[in-house]
Amino acid sequence: MFSIVNDRLQISGRPVPFVQAANEGGRIEPKIVVLHDTAGPDGSAVSWFRKKASKVSAHFVVARDGSITQLVECDRKAFHAGESSWRGRRWCNDFGIGIEIENPGKLTLRGDKCFAWYGAAWPESECLRLNSKAHGGEGYWLPYTAAQIKAVDSLVRAILIAYPTVIDIVGHFEISPRRKVDVGPHYPLDRTRAMLADRDEPLKDEIRQAQEILAELGYFAGGADGAIGVRTRAALRTFQEQNGLKITGEIDAATAAKLADPAAKPMPTGVRDDVTKEELKAAGSETMTGAATVKRASEVLIAAEVVKKAGENLAIAEEGKTLAERAVALTSWLLTPEGMITAGTIAVLGLIWLRADKIEWARLRDHILGKHVGR
Template sequence: MSAHFVVARDGSVTQLAPCNVQTWHAGKSSWRGRSNVNSFAVGIEIANPGPLHKVASGGWSNDRDPDEEVAAGADVERVVTKEHGDAYWLGYTPEQIATVTDLCRALRDAYPTIGFIAPHWEIAPGRKVDTNPRFPLSRLRNSIFGVFAGIDRVAEGDIKDVQRRLKELGYHQVGEIDGIYGKATRGALLAFQADNHVSTTGIIDDATLKALRAAKPRAVSPARLISAEAAVADRPAVRTSVAAGRVVKASLLGSGILGSLSESGVLEKIEGASDIGRRVGAVVADWWPLVQPWWPLALIAAGGLLIWYLRAIRRAEVTAYERGEISP
């Protein structure tokens, strides 16, 4: 086995390699676009037999170690997940969970840059299934990264509720509502705590939850309101909408000029001046009687609608900046 730590069923832990030495527990793997997780992770193996099936003795076994039988009456349950499939799984012991929690906390204290806890099934999906679905992964993550202090039940949905509430209150730096307590969520929470006179710990305790429920949306910075138009001027969506608006206006003007020239007979005079003039005159002569009664209104309506839409895009960018949702 090649990992940094192994946690036995009784909660005892064995270190197999220094944390600054690469091990090979993950194999072919990637995390958030970065491959070879072994090169930047500390590996913890937790003793567990993996997916089980019933055997003749009434106990349980797996295909990898058929002789290692789990006794009948053990804490085995059937769980079905997309990531793990449909199987029976042995639960982790309280001692294992306590040891893993303490170990992760010690590693985070020793290496503050550690920013995530990822099981093998997340970094090598389809190839690995550990930890099994009975491991309290969300609870571990929340415990290590300083979330929900003093609250017993923690689930991914609880984090999402906090993220959603922070965004409602104007703390858009919270990022995606994904149920993960990462740097973005922590930053938004610290800002909220500072604004609402709650201890800035980054911990979602009872006082923070109470403040989240009672808080009103934070005021927009006066600086953002004053400089919003200029601040978003170089954003791609704004630049595109402004350029497109100019093209539409020019097209409307050009069409109006063309119609005026046709009505005044100028095009007929151009016909005699050049081959291009004759071609333009011929085209206009063909379609002009058909569209002459209504084309100005239709063109103006279409152009006006497009200009309104382009201005709405720009206004949306300005509003998002004023609310703090985006930066220049």
């Protein structure tokens, strides 16, 4: 689970490697995310950004294996875009978060191999031949790895959650046309950009993962269905309260980071405070099941007794012509030995039902307090 806490990226609650870039500016308010190719030898970008003489930097570098290194905090200016313009606003370094994806960039075919500008070569069969006007026409490109695309998607998602001010995701070629050709035309930029449409909710698999962790920690959140409903929000609020977080009922950046933290505090009692009687019965509580059986039996017996005696005495009551006469007839019957026995039977069954209901509520209270869990 990716999250950004205090402007630094964490994965499953653990900070990614942070290597301070040599070139960094002042504070920024991020408006866009800019995707780049490193356009250099694999593994060279981080060391290059550490050199003052490079005069460049980026916030993140995503390696071929999907691993991520951060070099500049997200609220600081990095020098990755150069001469650029977005929606009429120049110098995108002043408001853009730069993500460098390890890739050689546009390649040149010579013989049966495709060469990068720095001399590295790949068999033509491993490269893609594409024609894109925005990327300077026809050329060859080395595919991005599935691990890279997944990592970039997760990183962008974390950025969108942490920084509501970000409103666009662009390729370097879009803000520096004719000067830059990265990211390549084969990068699924439109798919990544589509995250903007549902930025207010984490991805379903992230919600599902959060639900599973909540359940493991004792904050029952219902089924791990990937949807945030009433139970999940209640579990999140309790989790946030127990772990000293702002209580929102949402999977915000701080909550996501704490959920992924092995040191996250479990529910003190192993339960939550909004559990229902039905859920305790479904979980196999013998006390709740027994009490429910007694209550149901009492209800059946009361109903049977009422129906039986009502049938026998309804005709007597109906002989009265007025409502008062009928009431007098029924009252007279209730004062007979048979009537008193019937009323007493119903009263006893009612008391049994009330006692069983009291046992249910007492068991529910004990469960909430962590007493006799599982009984």
